[in-house]
Amino acid sequence: MxxxxxxxxxxxxxxxxxxxxxxxxxxxxxxxxxxxxxxxxxxxxxxxxxxxxxxxxxxxxxxxxxxxxxxxxxxxxxxxxxxxxxxxxxxxxxxxxxxxxxxxxxxxxxxFAEPDVVDYEGEISGSIRPLVTKPVFRTGDRVRTRSFGTAGHTRLPAYVRGREGSITAWHDGWVLPDSNAHGRGENPEHLYTVVFSGTELWGVESEPGLAVHIDLFESYLQKT
Amino acid sequence: MSEHDDHPASQQSIRAEAIESLLIDKGLIDEAAVDEVIVQFNERVGPMNGARIVAKAWKDPDFKSRLLADGTRAIEEFEFTGGQVEKLVVVENTPEVHNVVVCTLWSCYPWAVLGLPPKWYKDPSYRARVVREPRRVLEDFGVEISASKELRVWDSSAEIRYMVLPEPPSDGENQSEEELAARVSRDAMIGVALL
The missing domain is CATH 1.10.472.20 (Nitrile hydratase, beta subunit)
Structure with a gap:
C-alpha cells in the first residue's frame, strides 16, 4: 500500500x-x-x-x-x-x-471491520523456501521494477518503482510477503539484490558515486 | 523532528497498559513476559556480538573471507542465542567503498548481531534521507566520505539482514582480538561511523 x-x-x-x-x-x-x-x-x-x-x-x-x-x-x-x-x-x-x-x-x-482471514502459519519456520523452478534472472541482468503499487502489503518501495537497475545477487526462494501478510499462502519467489544508480533514482541532483542496493522479489521485476 | 513532540510517552504507555490489563483479565498474557523481554534485550543480545565478529575478521583473514562469502554460516561458530538472522550478508568497507545500512519501509535490523536498533535508525529522517543523500546524513554523524568513494546503501527490504565490516583502526595492529572488539561501535557496523 x-x-x-x-x-x-x-x-x-x-x-x-x-x-x-x-x-x-x-x-x-x-x-x-x-x-x-x-x-x-x-x-x-x-x-x-x-x-x-x-x-x-x-x-x-x-x-x-x-x-x-x-x-x-x-x-x-x-x-x-x-x-x-x-x-x-x-x-x-x-x-x-x-x-x-x-x-x-x-x-x-x-x-478493519472486515479483516483478512489470516489463519496460515508455515510448517517450516523462517522465510527461506528453496525453489525447484529456475530463477528468471541472472547476476548482471538489467531489470526494470514494476511501476505501480498495490492496495495490500508489499516490499517494493515507491522510490524504486519503474526504475532500471542490475541484479547483483540471487538468493533462491523466500516467502512472498505480499501474499503471506494477507493469509493467501507463502507463494515463495526467487529473491534478488538489485542495484540502482543514484542518477537513476534521483536524477541530476544525485550525490556522486551513490549505488542503492535493495532486495526485490521476482514478480516485482521485468527484463529490460 | 522528534517523534514525541506532540505526544508524551504517557499516551502510548496508558494504551499499552489498558490492553495488557484486559488481556490479564482474560488470562491471555503472562505478566512475567515483560521482565523476560527486558533481560533478553539488555543482556543477551546487543552490538557486542557484532563487535566480536568484526574483530575476528580483522585478525583472521581466513575467517574474513568466509564471513564475506557466507555471513550466516561463518557466524555459526559464535553460537549467538536469541534473535535469529536467517541470512546475514556482511559488506566490507574499503578505501574505495563505504557501505551504510537502512530499512526504508520498516526498521529491519540484524538483531542477533547488533541487538535492537537505536531510535534514530527507526525514525523518519534517517529512513527517508539515507537512500537519497547519504553523504549529508553521514555529516549529521560527523562522518565525511570523500566524493571519489563509491557509497553503497543497503535497503533491507526483505528478510536478509546486512552488517558493515568497518575498516580497522590504523593504530590497532598490535592489539588483541578482545581489545579490538572493544573499539568496534554499533554505529560503525551500521555504516554511520568510522573507527
Whole structure:
C-alpha cells in the first residue's frame, strides 16, 4: 500500500537526531509491547510477521509519524487483537480512560471491520523456501521494477518503482510477503539484490558515486 | 523532528497498559513476559556480538573471507542465542567503498548481531534521507566520505539482514582480538561511523 511508512527519498524531515547513552527501552511500556505481541500470537490474532508489518502500516498515518516506534507497534497489535475479536475497541478505550487517558488523544489503531482471514502459519519456520523452478534472472541482468503499487502489503518501495537497475545477487526462494501478510499462502519467489544508480533514482541532483542496493522479489521485476 | 513532540510517552504507555490489563483479565498474557523481554534485550543480545565478529575478521583473514562469502554460516561458530538472522550478508568497507545500512519501509535490523536498533535508525529522517543523500546524513554523524568513494546503501527490504565490516583502526595492529572488539561501535557496523 502507498502508506505513510514508505519513507525512502521523502524530503523535509531534517537532521537525524541521535540520543546520547540511549537506553534499550525508554520506558517499561516499550518492553510491554513485545509481551503484547506474544499474547496476540498465543491468542491466534497474529500468525506471521508479514501480517504484523501490514497491521502497523495500516495505523493512523499521523500517529505513524508521531507515536514513535513502539507506539506504531502498539497500534499494529491493537489492530490485530480487535480484528481477531480478542478485544473490542470500546473496552480498550474505556479501560484507557480509567487509567487516565485523555479522550482527545489520537488512537493509532484503525482495525478493519472486515479483516483478512489470516489463519496460515508455515510448517517450516523462517522465510527461506528453496525453489525447484529456475530463477528468471541472472547476476548482471538489467531489470526494470514494476511501476505501480498495490492496495495490500508489499516490499517494493515507491522510490524504486519503474526504475532500471542490475541484479547483483540471487538468493533462491523466500516467502512472498505480499501474499503471506494477507493469509493467501507463502507463494515463495526467487529473491534478488538489485542495484540502482543514484542518477537513476534521483536524477541530476544525485550525490556522486551513490549505488542503492535493495532486495526485490521476482514478480516485482521485468527484463529490460 | 522528534517523534514525541506532540505526544508524551504517557499516551502510548496508558494504551499499552489498558490492553495488557484486559488481556490479564482474560488470562491471555503472562505478566512475567515483560521482565523476560527486558533481560533478553539488555543482556543477551546487543552490538557486542557484532563487535566480536568484526574483530575476528580483522585478525583472521581466513575467517574474513568466509564471513564475506557466507555471513550466516561463518557466524555459526559464535553460537549467538536469541534473535535469529536467517541470512546475514556482511559488506566490507574499503578505501574505495563505504557501505551504510537502512530499512526504508520498516526498521529491519540484524538483531542477533547488533541487538535492537537505536531510535534514530527507526525514525523518519534517517529512513527517508539515507537512500537519497547519504553523504549529508553521514555529516549529521560527523562522518565525511570523500566524493571519489563509491557509497553503497543497503535497503533491507526483505528478510536478509546486512552488517558493515568497518575498516580497522590504523593504530590497532598490535592489539588483541578482545581489545579490538572493544573499539568496534554499533554505529560503525551500521555504516554511520568510522573507527
Amino acid at each position: 502507498d502508506g505513510i511508512h514508505d519513507f525512502g527519498g521523502k524530503q523535509g524531515f531534517g537532521r537525524v537526531l541521535r540520543e546520547d547513552d540511549e537506553p534499550v527501552f525508554h520506558g517499561r511500556w516499550e518492553a510491554k509491547v513485545f509481551a503484547l505481541l506474544g499474547a496476540a500470537r498465543s491468542a491466534g490474532a497474529l500468525m506471521n510477521t508479514d501480517q504484523f508489518r501490514h497491521a502497523v502500516e495500516r495505523i493512523d498515518p499521523v500517529a505513524y509519524l508521531s507515536h514513535g516506534y513502539y507506539g506504531r507497534w502498539l497500534g499494529g497489535v491493537e489492530n490485530l487483537l480487535v480484528e481477531a475479536g480478542v478485544l473490542k475497541t470500546e473496552e480498550i478505550a474505556a479501560r484507557a480512560l480509567e487509567l487516565g487517558a485523555n479522550p482527545a488523544w489520537t488512537v493509532a489503531a484503525r482495525p
